[in-house]
Amino acid sequence: MTTLPGDAAPDPQPEVPGWRPLHAGKVRQLYTSTDDPSLLLLVASDRISAYDHVLATPIPDKGALLTALSLWWFEQLEGWGLVRHHVVGAGPEHGVPARFAGRATVARRLDMLPVECIARGYLTGSGLAEYRATGSLAGVELPPGLDDGDRLRSPLFTPTTKAAVGLHDEPVDEAGVAALVGAERGAQLRDVTVELYSRGAAVAAERGVLLADTKVEFGLDPDGDPADPASLVLGDELLTPDSSRFWPADGWQPGRAQPSFDKQYVRDWLTSPASGWSRTSAEPPPALPDEVVERTRARYVEAYERLTGRRWQ
Structure with a gap:
């Protein structure tokens, strides 16, 4: 957990029948x-x-919105034939406790790979920053x-x-990925990640939204052959505003x-004077004003509704 002294503590992990607390992160909890x-x-x-701090002010419905959007994308993924995903289900019939209804999923445990897989279609x-410093991005020279x-x-x-808790992820080129997971697996990660981005970007574009970039994580099926390409499974979340940059196309x-x-x-x-806070301050960020909370929630709702075509209830 990377919560800093003075920050809002992560949500407590209550005892839930059938589930044992495993880990409490910045904004998510994990049970086994x-x-x-x-x-x-x-x-x-x-x-x-934000800025390596967990804020004291929550954003109403954020957890449910991200869960619902990720599940919608996993539904799309099943028709793409690219890779399997880890989700078993999100209803009481799958074991989701009533207290977590709408913001939890049951998933298969994976042997996670030590790479954060990122695809970019836009420079930002x-x-x-890397391009301005080197003229290239991930070892690829750009115009x-x-x-x-x-x-x-x-x-x-x-x-x-994929850095240890409290540390920052560091860029790595394809040779570095090969050193971590092997050349064949590294090439598979590249190809699947870029194709996931491309499919997601095409869906978003139909809805007037640009997908600038996205991050996905993969693991291996513990029951499969580690050398088999089919043992690769998509984990974590998929194409949400917390793992991707979505921009309105008309803006x-x-x-x-x-x-x-x-x-x-x-x-x-x-980062505005109105907050009275600086990123270099030793103090945690202040509470968010109601207007900022409401506008932030509205952006998450708009992302969900525009991408899925469904009304947020």
Whole structure:
């Protein structure tokens, strides 16, 4: 857990019949089944983190929104034929306790691979910083003169290491990935990650949304052959505003930071004079104003509704 001194504590993990607390992270809780050790319960809270801090003010419905959106994408994935996913189900018939209804999923336990798999279709964030420093991204030389928000000629695989708790992930090239998981598995991670991004970007584009980049995580089926490509399974979440950058297509304008469907309002307020807080401060961030909470929640709701075509209840 990377919560810093003085930050809001993660949600307590209550004892739940049939499930044993395994880990409490910044914004999610993890349980293991007391009856079947191959099953996990992933619970998403309404807490929100920014600049390595867990904020004291939750965003109502955030955990349920991200869970519902991720489940919707997993449904799409089943028709793509790319890779299996880890979700067993999200209802009481699958073992989700009533107290976690709507914000938890039951999933198969995987042997997780030590790579954060990232695909980028647009230049922004840490990718932009790397390009400005080196002229390249993940070892791929890019044309000169690119700016914040520019579309790349083709999606790039820009993986990072999966750092230990309290440390930061570090960029790694394909050779580095091969050193971690083997050349064949590394190539599979690249190909599947880029294809997942491309499929997701196409779906989002139909709904007036640009998918700038996304992060996915993979593991191996403990019951499968580790050398078999079919043993690869997609874990964690899929194409949510917490794992991806989504931009409204009608607001896209390269050369500046883009409006996005995530915690942008939180970041903007925290770094504004109105918050009275600095990223270099030893103090934790202050409580969020109601307006920032409401606008942030509205962006998560809009992302869900635009991508799925469903009304948020």
